[in-house]
Structures are given as C-alpha cells and as structure tokens.
Amino acid sequence: xxTATRRLIAAVGLLAAAGAARMxxxxxxxxxFREDGLLREPVDVATxxxxxxxxxxxxxxxxxxxxATIWNLRAFGYFEGKQWVKLADTYETIVLLAPHSDYYxxxxxxxxxxxxxxxxRNREHLPELRREAEWRQWVERGTAFLEEGARQNxxxxxxxxxxGRLYVDPFKLIDYEKAAEAYHRSAETGNALPYVRRAExxxxxxxxxxxxxxxxxxRELNDGPRGKVPTLNCVRFVLELRADPGIDRDRLAAExxxxxxxxxxxxxxxxxxxxxxxxxxxxxMLRRLERELQIPDEQSVLRNP
Amino acid sequence: xxxxxVRPLNPRRITVLAVNTFTQLVRMKVFYFLAVFAAxxxxxxxxDLPVHAAPESAGVEVLYSIKSSCTGTMTLFSLVMAIxxxxxxxxxxxxxxxxxxxxxxxxxxxxxLLGKLLGVVALIFVSLLVMDLLMTAVLALRTNAVVExxxxxxxxxxxxxxMKAALEAETRQLGPxxxxxxxxxxxxxxxxxxxxxxxxxxxxxxxxxxxxxxGFLVLFVGFFQADAREFYFxxxxxxxxxxxxxxxxxxxxxxxxxxxxxxxxxxxxxxxxLGMVAxxxxxxFLVYTFASWLIFAKKEI
Numbered sequence: 001x002x003t004a005t006r007r008l009i010a011a012v013g014l015l016a017a018a019g020a021a022r023m024x025x026x027x028x029x030x031x032x033f034r035e036d037g038l039l040r041e042p043v044d045v046a047t048x049x050x051x052x053x054x055x056x057x058x059x060x061x062x063x064x065x066x067x068a069t070i071w072n073l074r075a076f077g078y079f080e081g082k083q084w085v086k087l088a089d090t091y092e093t094i095v096l097l098a099p100h101s102d103y104y105x106x107x108x109x110x111x112x113x114x115x116x117x118x119x120x121r122n123r124e125h126l127p128e129l130r131r132e133a134e135w136r137q138w139v140e141r142g143t144a145f146l147e148e149g150a151r152q153n154x155x156x157x158x159x160x161x162x163x164g165r166l167y168v169d170p171f172k173l174i175d176y177e178k179a180a181e182a183y184h185r186s187a188e189t190g191n192a193l194p195y196v197r198r199a200e201x202x203x204x205x206x207x208x209x210x211x212x213x214x215x216x217x218x219r220e221l222n223d224g225p226r227g228k229v230p231t232l233n234c235v236r237f238v239l240e241l242r243a244d245p246g247i248d249r250d251r252l253a254a255e256x257x258x259x260x261x262x263x264x265x266x267x268x269x270x271x272x273x274x275x276x277x278x279x280x281x282x283x284x285m286l287r288r289l290e291r292e293l294q295i296p297d298e299q300s301v302l303r304n305p
Numbered sequence: 306x307x308x309x310x311v312r313p314l315n316p317r318r319i320t321v322l323a324v325n326t327f328t329q330l331v332r333m334k335v336f337y338f339l340a341v342f343a344a345x346x347x348x349x350x351x352x353d354l355p356v357h358a359a360p361e362s363a364g365v366e367v368l369y370s371i372k373s374s375c376t377g378t379m380t381l382f383s384l385v386m387a388i389x390x391x392x393x394x395x396x397x398x399x400x401x402x403x404x405x406x407x408x409x410x411x412x413x414x415x416x417x418l419l420g421k422l423l424g425v426v427a428l429i430f431v432s433l434l435v436m437d438l439l440m441t442a443v444l445a446l447r448t449n450a451v452v453e454x455x456x457x458x459x460x461x462x463x464x465x466x467x468m469k470a471a472l473e474a475e476t477r478q479l480g481p482x483x484x485x486x487x488x489x490x491x492x493x494x495x496x497x498x499x500x501x502x503x504x505x506x507x508x509x510x511x512x513x514x515x516x517x518x519x520g521f522l523v524l525f526v527g528f529f530q531a532d533a534r535e536f537y538f539x540x541x542x543x544x545x546x547x548x549x550x551x552x553x554x555x556x557x558x559x560x561x562x563x564x565x566x567x568x569x570x571x572x573x574x575x576x577x578x579l580g581m582v583a584x585x586x587x588x589x590f591l592v593y594t595f596a597s598w599l600i601f602a603k604k605e606i
Contacts, residue, residue: 003603008509011599018592019554022585023534026558029581030531037572038564042532062492062565066377069370100570103366191475193468226465 037100068098075111084116088141095149102156105149113142113166139172150182160186161196168203170275177210179203197221198232205235206276215239222256233257234270234277241281249285264289268301313413322407322420323427329397330390330428338386342378342436346443349374363458364451368479371447372569375440376488380565382436383429383496384524390425391503392516404606415598422504422594429496437489441481448480478571487579488568494586495562499524501593502557508601526552527559534558557589 033039071094078087091108098104120126120134143166150159160182166172167179183200186192201221204214214235221227222236237256240247257263264286271282283302290300297303349371398404407417452473459469503520510516530552537549561582568574 004600004605007599007603011596014592014596014599016554018588022588023537023553026531026561026585027534027538029561029585030535030558033561033564033578036578038567038574038578039560040563042535062380062495062563063377064563064566065369065373065569069373072366098566098570100567100572101369103369107366191471193471194465195468 040099064097065101068094068101068104071097072104072107075108079111079115082119084112084119084138087116088112088145091145095145099152102149102153102159105146105153105159106162109142109146109149109162109166111142112145113139113172117142117172136173142166143173150185154185155189155191157186157189157192157196160189161192161199164196164199164203168199174276176203176206176208176276180207194226198229202231202235205239205278211278212239212242215243228258230266230269231274233266234274234282237267237285238278238280238282242278245280249281249288253285253289260289260292264293264295264301272301311411311413313415314419315413315416318412318416319420319423322412322417323423326394326421326424327427327431329394330424335386335390335428336432338382339432339435339439342375342382343439345374345378346371346439350443350447364454365476365479367447368444368451368476369569371440371444372479372485375436375444376492376565376569379433379436379440379489379492380495383433383492384499386429386432387425387496387500388503388520388524389517390428391422391500392507392510392513392520394421394425395507396513396516399606408606414602415594418504418508418594418597418601422500425500426497429500430493433489433493433496437486441485444481444485448477452476484568484573487574488565490579491562491565491568491582494582495559497586498557498559498562498589498593501590501597505593505597505600508597508604523556524559527557528563529560530556530558531560558585561585 030039034041071090075087075090075094078084078090088108088111091104091111094104095101095108117135117138120138121131123131123134126134143163146159146163146166150156150163153159164179164182164186167175167182180200180203183196183203187197187200197217198221201214201217204217205211207213218232218236218239222232233256237252240252240256241249253260253263257266267282267286267289270277271279271286286302289295290302350367395404398407408414455472455476456469459472464472499520502523503516506519506523507513507516510519533549534553537546537553540546540549564572564574564578564582
C-alpha cells in the first residue's frame with residue numbers, strides 16, 4: 001500500500017475516533033445549552049412546514065435574529081396596508097426565529113389585539129355582527145399570542161405587564177382576575193417597575209365577589225413609600241369600609257387622605273371616573289364632606305348619577 | 306537540511322508563514338468588505354419603526370436591529386472568508402510556485418499548514434475586531450440616545466428616580482455588553498472551525514472550487530449535525546442510524562455555536578459555557594489540523 005493511501009486511511013481513522021470521542025460530549029453540551037435556554041429544541045415537522053424556506057434560516061445560527069428583523073420590517077408593510085392575516089402569520093414566524101425577544105411578542109400582540117380588532121370594528125361596510133365577531137376574534141388572537149409569549153418568557157416582566165394591561169383594557173375583553181395574575185407574575189420577576197404591584201392591587205379590588213382579598217396588598221402598598229396615590233387611597237378607603245362597616249369614617253378618611261379637601265377631591269374623581277370598583281360608603285362620605293366643606297350645589301359631584 | 310529532519314511546530318517559523326499569509330490575503334483587498342459592513346451598520350440605524358411602545362420600551366427595536374444586522378453580517382463574512390480564503394491558499398501557492406520555494410527550505414509541512422491556517426484565522430480575527438469596534442461604538446451611541454429618550458418620557462410620566470434607574474439599567478443591557486462580545490467570540494470560533502475544515506479539504510482536493518463548494522456543503526450540513534447525532538442516539542432504523550453516525554463522526558457540530566442568537570436576544574452566557582464552546586473549537590482545531598497534516602505530509606505536489 002502506498003504511503004499516501006496509508007496516511008489517508010490514518011486520517012479517516014483519526015477523524016472517526018475523534019468523532020466517536022466527541023459525540024457524547026457534544027450531545028451533553030447541546031442538552032445543557034438547551035436547558036439553559038441558549039439553544040432551541042429541534043424544530044418539529046409541523047413548524048418546519050409553517051416556516052417553509054424560513055426553516056433554513058432558523059437552523060442557521062447567527063442569522064435567525066437578522067431574519068427576524070427583516071420580517072419585522074415586512075410586517076410593518078402589512079400593518080400599513082391593513083393586511084392583518086399576513087401580519088399575524090408574519091409575527092408567528094418572527095417569534096419562532098427570536099422567541100426570547102419580548103419586543104416582537106409585545107408588538108405582534110399589539111397589532112392583533114389593538115390595531116386589527118379596531119380596524120375591523122370600524123369597517124362600516126361589514127354587517128354589525130360580523131364586525132363584532134372579527135373584533136372579538138382579533139382581540140382573542142392578540143391575547144393568546146401575548147399569553148404564549150409570557151409563557152415562553154416567564155422572566156419577562158414587560159410581557160406579563162403588557163398582558164395585564166390587555167386584560168384590564170376597558171375597550172377589550174376585561175378579565176380582572178387574569179389581569180391581577182399577570183401583574184402578579186410580572187412583579188414576581190423582581191425586575192418590574194413599582195407601578196406593576198399597584199396595578200395588581202387595583203385589579204384584585206375589582207374581581208367580582210373577591211374584592212376583599214385585595215385589602216392586605218392595598219394596605220401594604222398604601223402604607224409603603226409613594227403609596228399615597230389617589231386611586232389607591234380611594235380603594236383603601238372603600239375596602240376598609242367593606243371589611244368593617246362600623247369603622248369611624250372620619251378617622252379613616254383622615255388617615256387615608258390627610259385632609260377633608262383632598263378626601264373630597266380624590267373620592268369625587270373616583271366616584272365619577274372609575275369603573276368596576278366597589279363603591280361602598282363613597283356617596284355617603286362625599287355627602288358628609290360636601291356639607292363639611294360647604295361645597296355649593298352646582299359644584300357637587302353628587303349631582304351626577 | 307531536509308524538512309523531515311527539522312523539528313516541526315517552530316513558533317517563529319509558523320508566525321512568519323502566518324504573517325505572510327495574512328499579508329497575501331490583505332493584498333487581495335478583502336478589507337473592502339468593511340465598507341459593506343459600514344453600510345449595513347448605517348442602514349440598521351434607520352430601522353426605527355413607529356410602534357406603540359410604552360415609555361419604558363421606546364426605541365429598543367433599533368438596538369435589536371443594530372445587533373442582529375451586525376452579527377448577521379459578521380457571521381456571513383467570517384464563514385465565507387474562512388472557507389474561501391483557506392480553500393484558495395494552497396492551490397494559489399502551487400500556481401505561484403511559492404509552495405515549492407517554501408517546501409524546498411527546511412520547513413516541515415505541519416508548520417506550513419499551521420502558518421497558512423493561522424494567517425486566515427488572524428485575518429478573520431482582525432476583521433471581526435474592526436467590525437466589533439464599529440458595532441460597539443454605534444450601539445453605545447444609539448443606546449445613549451434611546452436611554453435619553455426613555456428618561457425624558459419617564460420624566461413626563463412622573464417616574465421616580467428608582468424607577469428611572471431600573472429602566473436605564475434594563476435598556477443598557479440591550480446595548481454594548483460583555484455578553485455581546487461573547488457572541489462575537491462565538492462567531493469567531495465557528496469561523497475557526499470552518500477554516501480548519503476547509504484546510505482539511507484542500508489537502509486532498511484538486512481545485513479551489515471543489516474545496517469551496519464542499520466547504521459550504523459541510524457548513525450547511527454542520528448546522529444539522531446535532532439533529533443527526535440525536536437521531537443516532539435515539540432514532541430507529543439501522544440504515545438511517547448508520548447514516549446519522551457517519552455524519553456525526555466526520556462533520557463538525559455547528560449548532561453549538563448558535564448560542565449567538567440567544568445572546569443577541571439578551572440571554573446571558575456564563576464563562577463556563579463559553580469555555581465549553583472554546584474547548585470544542587480547540588478540539589476541532591487539533592483534530593482537523595492533524596488529519597490535514599497526515600494527508601499533506603507525504604502528498605506529491
């Protein structure tokens with residue numbers, strides 16, 4: 001046998017032996033990286049079909065986020081053209097390419113739940129029922145999209161907070177219980193801005209039949225730093241009254257609001273502008289305050305129903 | 306003195322060959338690619354889409370754009386350069402007859418191969434370093450602008466100092482960080498593996514074109530090698546498993562380097578994890594270089 005051939009066989013043998021040695025090591029490394037979220041699980045056949053040619057982009061490391069950026073630009077074109085189905089499909093693909101970028105989940109959900117839904121509701125050439133059905137479908141699709149994003153990125157306080165905002169939006173499908181839970185998950189990440197816990201407390205106070213469960217959290221926040229904000233003050237006042245209807249109201253108002261003027265102003269705004277909060281004792285208190293402060297009838301908040 | 310009698314792995318000799326290779330490649334005007342990179346970088350700055358973002362998220366999409374465009378361009382450049390430049394070197398030396406001049410001197414073939422390989426690696430390193438510096442500078446400027454914009458909005462919405470500090474810290478995580486440098490390092494390491502593969506191919510191929518084409522095929526299949534390996538360990542069917550085994554034994558696993566995407570998305574990579582990627586790269590470097598030498602050492606030129 002020629003020396004060159006012998007050496008070629010030796011090289012092949014070396015590669016095979018080295019390959020056999022590294023295979024289990026690389027397998028363990030891949031599994032560990034997947035557990036740590038650094039590598040993705042293999043793409044299943046259904047997803048491969050959905051991605052089409054994009055599947056190869058998903059597989060080529062280092063280019064996935066680039067492809068996601070380009071598709072995000074493409075999605076913006078669909079947004080401008082109000083091509084909502086294409087837009088939604090594009091975002092479904094984008095989040096497969098960049099599943100840990102909360103920006104894409106948030107933006108995709110916003111397009112679906114806010115822009116697409118409102119666009120359908122405003123299409124006057126469609127029958128009323130169809131408009132409502134489309135509106136509901138797009139709100140639900142956007143919500144489901146955001147829920148999936150939060151599920152895949154449980155440490156993203158932004159996604160949980162965005163989900164909370166969506167559930168509590170008065171122009172969408174309100175669900176205070178889910179909103180409170182989403183805000184709670186956001187706060188639990190430890191990175192959320194302080195308003196998130198306040199939002200959780202305000203949602204808990206509006207869960208029908210379970211309003212009183214919010215009181216401990218409302219007390220904690222209201223007594224904490226920068227907790228003396230109008231809505232939280234009012235909710236504290238109302239929930240304390242619900243918990244103990246015989247409580248000294250004047251003393252409670254003084255503790256919560258400080259001055260009668262502030263109590264009248266904040267409770268008045270709360271009475272007129274809030275939705276779905278319990279209102280125990282608010283009218284009575286406002287009446288007493290207006291008497292005490294000698295508010296003229298024409299300025300009375302109680303003139304309004 | 307015959308080259309066979311000279312001790313191989315002489316650092317000075319290898320350095321001379323590497324520097325010569327580096328110069329040779331620079332003369333091929335590969336750095337013109339940096340102009341393309343600069344254009345991509347400038348374009349990425351304008352991908353500032355109007356969105357709904359709350360004050361705490363405003364402007365972050367442009368940071369994602371800059372990072373993904375730059376690392377994507379770095380990936381393309383480094384891989385193309387690793388395969389094409391390495392594939393070009395030995396045939397060009399034969400064509401120019403430089404190879405005969407070198408090997409007529411007491412230069413072991415292992416040193417020659419290492420010198421060539423390290424020259425390419427140095428070129429990729431320098432190019433990535435320049436691109437990285439450009440990206441970091443632009444990203445730093447843009448991050449500052451985004452932070453300023455967010456803090457302005459936060460001021461308007463009455464955020465407290467504590468909230469503003471948290472917001473700034475979070476946005477700066479999307480800017481130039483050591484974690485992002487780890488992604489660039491992973492790009493470099495993957496290019497080193499592909500340069501080694503191209504070197505191995507060029508030791509037995511007869512043309513640059515063949516080496517480049519097969520090199521790109523190996524690159525493409527390498528991204529799926531981990532799937533083949535997984536199939537070998539857990540799949541069924543003898544023939545399929547044999548095929549998967551062959552792929553896994555001889556081709557590099559390039560999926561390990563896909564940590565780049567997770568890093569760009571903000572995942573933190575630990576030093577130990579980066580060390581594992583570097584360790585695998587070193588293993589490929591040693592094995593493929595040694596295999597290249599086994600074939601090239603007695604090859605008739």
